[in-house]
Amino acid sequence: WDENLRTEAARMLQPLVEKARRQLVPAWPLVLRGVPRKAIVQAARENNADLIVIGSYPRRGLARLLPWSFASRLASSAPCHVLAIPIIPPGLHSDPFLHRIA
8 A cells, every 4th residue: 555655656746857857957756754854854865965845835823933844844954955835825826926836
């Protein structure tokens, strides 16, 4: 079951990897197991990563006041820079630029 899930996740990542490669960005799908932050940091070290790119949902309510988001905790322990891309659901903002990156 776990292997099927990992295979399906890698298959879903493949179109994004191919798009990055067409733009001359070296990329590959990586489906990790374990505690997310620790697994990402370990994979970044093992692969000599220059950059970790993650999606980040906007935090709402009291969560906005907390200083330690997943991205900031990841950045504090990662061996390279971390770029958190906001994931904005369509219709949340009227700004057309934000729709293009969502």
